[in-house]
Amino acid sequence: MVVNIGVLGFQGDIEEHVEAWRNASEELGVKTNVLLVKKAEQVKQIDAISIPGGESTVIGSLSERMRVMGALKEAILGGLPTLGTCAGLIVLAKRSKDAVVTEKTQPLLGVMDVEVERNHFGRQNDSFEADLKIPVLGEKPFRAVFIRAPIITRTGPGVEVLAEMEDGIVAARQANIVSTAFHPELSGDTRFHKYFLKDVAKLV
Numbered sequence: 001m002v003v004n005i006g007v008l009g010f011q012g013d014i015e016e017h018v019e020a021w022r023n024a025s026e027e028l029g030v031k032t033n034v035l036l037v038k039k040a041e042q043v044k045q046i047d048a049i050s051i052p053g054g055e056s057t058v059i060g061s062l063s064e065r066m067r068v069m070g071a072l073k074e075a076i077l078g079g080l081p082t083l084g085t086c087a088g089l090i091v092l093a094k095r096s097k098d099a100v101v102t103e104k105t106q107p108l109l110g111v112m113d114v115e116v117e118r119n120h121f122g123r124q125n126d127s128f129e130a131d132l133k134i135p136v137l138g139e140k141p142f143r144a145v146f147i148r149a150p151i152i153t154r155t156g157p158g159v160e161v162l163a164e165m166e167d168g169i170v171a172a173r174q175a176n177i178v179s180t181a182f183h184p185e186l187s188g189d190t191r192f193h194k195y196f197l198k199d200v201a202k203l204v
Contacts (some may be wrong), residue, residue, distance in 0.1 A: 002031045003203045006046035008072075009036030009041050010062040012054020012087055013185060020153075020185040021050070024193035029202050040071035046199040048081040051088030053147065053183050056061045056118070060091050060107030069107060076111045081176045081201035083193075089179035090116050090150055113156025120151035120167060120181075132182075134163045134171060136199065144170070144182035151181050176200065 007017045018034045027031035034044060043049075049072070051059065063069040076082050076092075084092040092109050093116040121128070122169070127148065133142035142163075152169035155161065162178070165170035170181040178200055184192035198204045 002033050003048070004033050004035055004046045004177035006035050006037040006042065006049035007085050008049060008059065008063065008068070008088075009038045009068070011058045012052035013183065014052050016053045016183075016185040017050050017085075018058075018203045020190065020193050023192040024197060026162075027190055028194055028197060030197065030204055037068065037072075038066060041051075042068045043071040043075050046080070047203055048083070048197075049075075050083040050085065050185075052185070053086030053088065056087035056096070057106045059087055060109075061163075063091075064107045069109065072124055073109045073111060074143055076109065076177065079176050081196070081203075082178070083200075084112075084177070084179040085183050085185060086147065086149055086181060089114075089152070089181055090118060092157075092177060092179055093152075095154075103155045112172075112179060113175050113180070114169075114172060114174075115151045115154035116150045117153050118150050119148055121146055121149045123148060130165065130182075132165070132170065134192075136162055136195055142184075142189060142191065143187050144180075144181050144184070145186040147186075148161065149181045152179075163170075173200065 095115040
């Protein structure tokens with residue numbers, strides 16, 4: 001059996017996601033085909049998808065323009081296992097606000113019951129790394145990379161918090177959806193992707 005994993009391929013650290021899926025799959029002994037999703041019909045060809053970090057407004061706008069947004073929303077609501085990192089978290093959220101202005105108008109999938117504050121930790125030069133306690137990954141801390149990172153400021157009743165910092169929630173799960181404010185694909189640690197494949201997507 002070959003598992004088809006999609007990476008939304010319009011903008012962001014796409015290749016890093018592709019490499020992370022391949023490495024995690026290889027370590028788990030799973031045969032994986034990674035597909036860059038840029039067309040609506042491709043959504044029906046995949047068993048799971050990740051939405052990469054990058055610029056959430058661009059990712060959302062291009063997804064909408066290429067008519068992928070509607071197909072993807074329908075698939076996620078139908079149970080498609082989905083991982084969103086950084087900008088991907090924003091695109092998945094029901095509501096998005098900027099750290100310094102009011103509610104941000106941008107295309108959102110709106111499938112995860114969270115409210116997100118964009119650029120919570122500052123701009124590019126405010127990027128940092130931190131060791132996080134993420135119980136679903138085991139006792140060893142996970143070295144998380146934050147780049148112009150958002151934060152989750154509110155969660156709905158169906159959302160499970162996976163990791164927190166003093167500022168707020170930085171990783172969460174709602175059924176088939178997992179989102180992070182950081183970039184697990186840049187950490188060199190495959191535990192988060194393996195957790196997603198085994199426990200969320202149940203493809204192992």
